[in-house]
Amino acid sequence: MRIVLAISLDGRLAMSSGGKAMLGGGGDKRALEKALAWSDATLMGGGTLRAHRSTCLIHDSDLVRKRVQEGRTEQPISLLVSRERRYQLDWRFFDQPIQRWLLSPLEVRQGASHERDTPIGFSRQLPLCGDWKKTIFELADFGLSRLVLLGGAQLIASFLKADVVDELQLTISPRLLGGTYTWVPTALENLPNELQSPEAWLLKGTEMLGGNELILRYFRNRSVNLSMS
Helix, strand or coil, rough: CHHHHHHHHECCCCCCCCCCCCCCCCCHHHHHHHHHHHHHHHEEHHHHHHHHHHCCCCCCCCHHHHHHHHCCCCCEEEEECCCCCCCCCCCCHCCCCEEEEEEECCCCCCCCCCHHHHHCCCEEEECCCCCHHHHHHHHHCCCCCCECCCCHHHHHHHHHHHHCCCEEEEEEEEEEECCCCCCCCCCCCCCCCHHHHHHHEEEEEEEEEECCCCCCCCECCCCCCCCCC
């Protein structure tokens, strides 16, 4: 599981008034597309979809061609994690050339047909079990083992609490936005003690992207017992 985000210098995802922040320049978009090309599927929350009404796509023809040569779809599957099952079908998200799957905590009704139970606009619905580790194993059974998490903050928080994030790919944009829209919610408590250790994350690389933007890559260090007991 890789988190891929563009954030401000003060760790914000959006303006203090909300809505789109439009962070990340051309270099960040290239790095994002490389992450998408690596992935089997992306995940985002319902709030992120409502804010953008679309998801990220691979536009680089070389990256698309390489995926096809590997026997993969041109675009990764888009997994929407949401309690809501109905969205406005005129949003660009529902016209984009992707497979759309819905991960919902609402259980599929026993005996209901796939066609009736899956909301319009989605090709598959999977019930969430409340355990992200189990859900990730179940997604792997569908061939989705390389996952990119695109937001939002509450969804990110739930993955961090479950300690299932393996990599952070953060583009730092030279802007100060203020406000409450931090990429890790300020109200988040009870993170695993292991994540608070200075050895929990290993710096794997940095890259200047142009436009005074910098990308940071950290990998989760699971090689030793990092419990802060």
